[in-house]
Amino acid sequence: METISSIYNPEPQQEKLPDISIDCLVFGLDNGRLNVLLAKHRDGIRQGQWALPGGHIGKLEDLDSAASRILQEVTGAQDLFLEQLRAFGAAGRFPDARVITIAYYALVKQEEYKVAAGGPASDVKWWDIHEVPELVYDHSDIFNHGLKTLRHKVRHEPVGFNLLPEKFTLLQLQELYESILDVKLDKPNFRRKMMNMKLLVDCNEKQQNVAHRAAALYRFDESVYQALTEQGFSFEV
Amino acid sequence: METISSIYNPEPQQEKLPDISIDCLVFGLDNGRLNVLLAKHRDGIRQGQWALPGGHIGKLEDLDSAASRILQEVTGAQDLFLEQLRAFGAAGRFPDARVITIAYYALVKQEEYKVAAGGPASDVKWWDIHEVPELVYDHSDIFNHGLKTLRHKVRHEPVGFNLLPEKFTLLQLQELYESILDVKLDKPNFRRKMMNMKLLVDCNEKQQNVAHRAAALYRFDESVYQALTEQGFSFEV
DNA sequence: GCAAAAGTGTTTGGTATACACCCATGC
């Protein structure tokens, strides 16, 4: 198991750019609740305060690669859904020095990746998005912006699947949208909308060991989505 | 009239951050054609090549303020619609040094602001978006990304008005969408859609000196939009 | 009168919504 080695990388393997950092908003889903991953500062003046996991960019490193590396250092996971939000660069955002940060957000299958504290973080924890504590610097702004972006994105592009297991039921998918968008959806109508898109692939399998009628399992197939997109299809929830 | 003094500011008033730059995508509308503003390098190895106007960020300057200042140096205009696109940071994007650039896009009333070459730019010119030449570095990527963002944004938020004069006709507005989205729209249906939103304010004025029936003039009112938004209204074209 | 654009009316088909209903399974 990989331990966290970021916030600010204690042993740089490569010289880093001093005035640019990366901060990651990592979203996970657990029992129909949307969570975000936070790290607690172990030392210094911000000791005990919560922050987004982050780090610095190597001089020879692509921006996206740096984000991916930093995220791997936190979750131990590779090949996550990871996308840039935008840069945050108010002059006084970081009190110790002039640092512009580039924020990323990631969607992960929470149950598949265990996280552990380490390095400059004394604790790493999933927080329900409704109960996020005060964060250091402008990290609360980044969180709010990222949540807004996620809510928009998830409605217009099929990215939500990154939060679910490979095979999922329609109810799981519906609960995903309900928890991210904070709305209640009509089951029959949601089913029809999804099925009419012809985007989901039927696994021809049923749930196991459930105390009610077993639901059909579906999966999201990127190549099906590509094919539909080329025919002018546009995802919309 | 202000002249261009950017691409890279020749006389820095304030120390700049060396490894971060800003590049601006400035869109304008002229006779129903969407244009973008480009600057030609006067000196150096890239002499004669076209680029997005840009500059560097002062050590004590907010990111957004820097973009606004750079844009003012190019167009002489203040209080433009200006929004961040995202950061571009591939390791090899800028051959001379490691520089991450933060791209902005702006929407301007093209006829109101004249631009002039100066500083490190030997020429500044509006280019039809369909005829944009090869650009230096990764500026073509930024252009493509920005155009895509504009096309999305203009459909979901009332930002297109920034390209039109204060008072405009419904046909002008329709042509704006047609040129940005590269589609043909049905006049009666477009009119109805716009009017049903109850977003436009009737100026109670007519066009002057036209060789046909004079159209009614409308304007966009930010406060009307705010009020509608609070009632759950969502702009959509 | 004619050209050009303003502006209105109407028909049609699709689709979002609301909600009633039946089905399968474990306890």
Added chain:
DNA sequence: GCATGGGTGTATACCAAACACTTTTGC
């Protein structure tokens, strides 16, 4: 049987698309 969630059917209302049509103005 009953609770729980799976899954289907249907009536309504609204809205987008297509297109025919009338109105106003300058020349």
